[in-house]
Amino acid sequence: MNVRDAGKRSGLPSKTIRYYDEIGLVVPDRRENGYRDYDNQAVQKLAFLKRARQLGFSIEDCRQLLSLYEDKERASADVKMLAEKHLTEIDKRLEELQQLRSTLKHLVHACHGDERPDCPILADLSGQ
Amino acid sequence: MNVRDAGKRSGLPSKTIRYYDEIGLVVPDRRENGYRDYDNQAVQKLAFLKRARQLGFSIEDCRQLLSLYEDKERASADVKMLAEKHLTEIDKRLEELQQLRSTLKHLVHACHGDERPDCPILADLSGQ
């Protein structure tokens, strides 16, 4: 099927699918006229990628997940390791964001937000 | 002072300071030999930027914050509005990340992680 239909079935934009072809993630057959031709297996891979990306896996992680997905001899331990590594990164980002949010919240709270120029937010940014 | 010393005093890498010059954030004087020349006020702005970037403000937000910082007639309400908008975005990102983390955590927990190919993580990614 054409790229547009593959997009409808997988939930990905055509542009993204062409990009995944370009970087060798999901490489479709080609018809005689040069059009990409996606079969059901390829569409499945695309849907897999959509979900993995939604879960925040990087493209390179997705590449590995995809090859594990296709390897029927895989060890689930390998998949779990990837997911755990990703989870650790997410936890790290969460902590950073929470710290940041807390600081910002205090500053916003401290600022009276009126017509006067006096502002604790700017004071903080300028190192008091 | 030269870019390297400005970097030491502000805590920013020289490359970043040159970049801030290039995009018009902090534009220093130039000596006759073409070298950038940073005065104390410029260094203060750089330190201000460092802190604002640490708090996750975008460069364009920083540009506005900097002009408010320099405007002694500013209304603190304008600063507060910027900070609140940023806080809202952070809250949104936090919620997304937390949702994502929760899903991923369940999946990781469900995967036994041994030598067998059977894997709930891949099952989820492939749409069960």
Added chain:
DNA sequence: ATTGAGCTTCTAGTAACTGGAAGCTTTATC
């Protein structure tokens, strides 16, 4: 035959830097 939709490739832009190369200037050493 012609129009419109859909396909192709290619280039450039996004955010905010970072690394590296080629070349000029200054400083330090001999």
Added chain:
DNA sequence: GATAAAGCTTCCAGTTACTAGAAGCTCAAT
């Protein structure tokens, strides 16, 4: 004074994962 090292300059490319748009070919419908 010669030379070498360090530091400055600009410019180009790379990073992540697409996305927009242009020029041009192909296909389906009228």
